[in-house]
Amino acid sequence: MTLEQEYALSDHPSVELPRVQTFHSQYEYVVGYYGVDTYVDAQRQSGHEQRFGYPLAIYVSDYGDTGVELNEEGYPTVERSSGWVKAEDAWFVVGSDARSPAGPAIPSFDEREDADAFAERYGGEVRSWEGALEMRVESDDASTVKDRIDQQQERSDSLVENASEHDERPVSVVVGEDVDTIQEGIEGAPPNTTVTVPEGTYNETVEIDKPITLAGEESTLIRGDGNGSVVTVTEEDVGIRNLDIRGVGTLDRGAEELPGEETEGWDDRFMVNYAGADAGISAQVADRVSIVDVDVKTPANGIILRESPDAVVRDANVTVADRGTSGYAGIMVFRSPGVVENSSVTDGRDSIYLYRSEGAIVTNNEITDSVLGIHLMHNDGALLTNNRVAEAENTGIYVMTGPERNALVGNQITSSETAAYVGGTESYVARNVFADNTLGLHMEADASIYEHNVFAGNGVGARDAAVLPTNRVFGNDFVANDEHAEAGAGPLRIWSHDGQGNYWEGGSSVADGDPPGRPYSPTDPVDGRLHEVDGAETLARAPALTALSGLEQSVSGMQRSSITDLKPTCEPNNPELIEATDYANEAYACDGTTVTDR
DSSP, X not given: OOHHHHHHGGGOTTBOOOEEEEEETTEEEEEEEESHHHHHHHHTSTTHHHHHOOEEEEEEEEOTTTTOEEOTTSOEEOSSOOEEEEGGGOEEEESSSOEETTEXXXXXXXXXXXXXXXXXXXXXXXXXXXXXXXXXXXOOOHHHHHHTHHHHHHHHHHXXXXXXXXXXXXXXXXXXXXXXXXXXXXXXXXXXXXXXXXSEEEEOOEEEOSSOEEEEOTTEEEEOOSSSOSEEEOSSSOEEEEEEEEOOOSOOSOOSOXXXXXOOHHHHHHHXXXXXXXXXXXXXXXXXXXXXXXXXXXXXXXXXXXXXXXXXXXXXXXXXXXXXXXOOEEEEEESOOOEEESOEEESSSEEEEEXXXXXXXXXXXXXXXXXXXXXXXXXXXXXXXXXEEEOOSSEEEEEESSOBSOEEESOEEESSSEEEEEOSBSOXXXXXXXXXXXXXXXXXXBSOEEESOEEESOSEEXXXXXXXSOOEEESOEEESOSEEEEEOSSSOEEOOBTTBOOEETTSOOGGGTTTTSSOBOTTXXXXXXXXXXXXXXXXXXXXXXXXXXXXXHXXXXXXXXXXXXXXXXXXXXXXXHHTTSSOGGGOOOTTSOOGGGO
């Protein structure tokens, strides 16, 4: 269950979901799960026993004396809090009407009679613990995120193609010939036509409240008076083309109301505060708006989309005022899943900001010199691909507030404090290049896949800060980092999957064989210096240290916050990506050759 779903339950204080708590042989903390199905799915994950050991004791919720009933949503509600019962002594009702925010729920009871009574009322089959463990669990995990990338890219292409229809509208009004001002042209244009704005400077602010296309020609400039947004869109199917925009107001947040439905609650107030700020172009409740080939210079925000699904922003160039004085974001997207592509943003605090825009696609953008490059907040299912971020003062790509199923693929982030911070769960991070940053990747998300990325020339390549060791990390390359990787507090992390590990510059030599016959630990004080210190290679292969390493990995009391790669590779896994960095000549294979030699 996601953090967002947990927050939603705060509105239902009497709801108590089924829980499982386990004590493992190689993990010093209790591990809790919402539901038997979640527990079963976790146990079946590859490498689970290797990380946690075997379960010493398992306890489940006992609804027997709680007065449990199901509410309208199917959530279990109780009059008294549930206790605990050993899983092997409990009875489980599988396939009933019980639900949780994440899907079906499986209530458990100490007494068979209580389980039978619940099944009689709400349906389902009563099973023992052994029977519950045999049930089929269909999980939507990070592999699903990987598998749907092509589908998301097809959706992106479809939205862009649909937006191109805005270019085909017949011209109904030419400003300067038929009317004196742009606003007069908009008011006089029939729906589904184009208002053409010839080359020149137009000192006005405009509002588009009908489905038309506003199209400039080369060097068409709309200059506002420095108060408010310059172009405001409040209707569906509006197209904006070929415009330079200046004279934006300075309000970077703090609006009191917006077009559309009345707002209530924290979430809506948050949107009003930010989405109601001044911008070069502000689209409010404007489905399928398309903004193409615009150049915006702003002291506040460049482009704002709010409640405007299927929007397309392409070939936009936004320059935000120096963040040290004012200026907020280049492109802000609130509840507007759509496409932002082929655009550039310079300066500002957030270059591209997504808020609750599930399934949004951000692709092939150029971002320079911001505080946060691409910033996701409460945003699930986004695809961030082939973006180039440089010189982010804080973080190049920042995925925060408990999101799930986001994909970061093929991005290049350089010369930033932190290249990428990935929070939440079930994310897919692949084929990215993190080079010349203080920290390449901060891995906060769990149950995620990190594969075929390159970490080159960073202070620290990657930091694993996930609470549970449930990530799959393999096929990555670590080259010329001061430290290849570090681990936060917690258990042993195993960074290999299905027999494939990662490439660690200096981590293996021809003496180790191909593939290497020994594991590698970037957090080990000796292994972690193999790529930097002469003599470390000989010491690392000392029998006493090898024995100690094996003992630490198998005895929970001796495990440090550490990372071990059981199957390190002799050669880089992604030579073509390494060649895009300045460190190809340092990516040595076990035979002493480099990427540039092959």
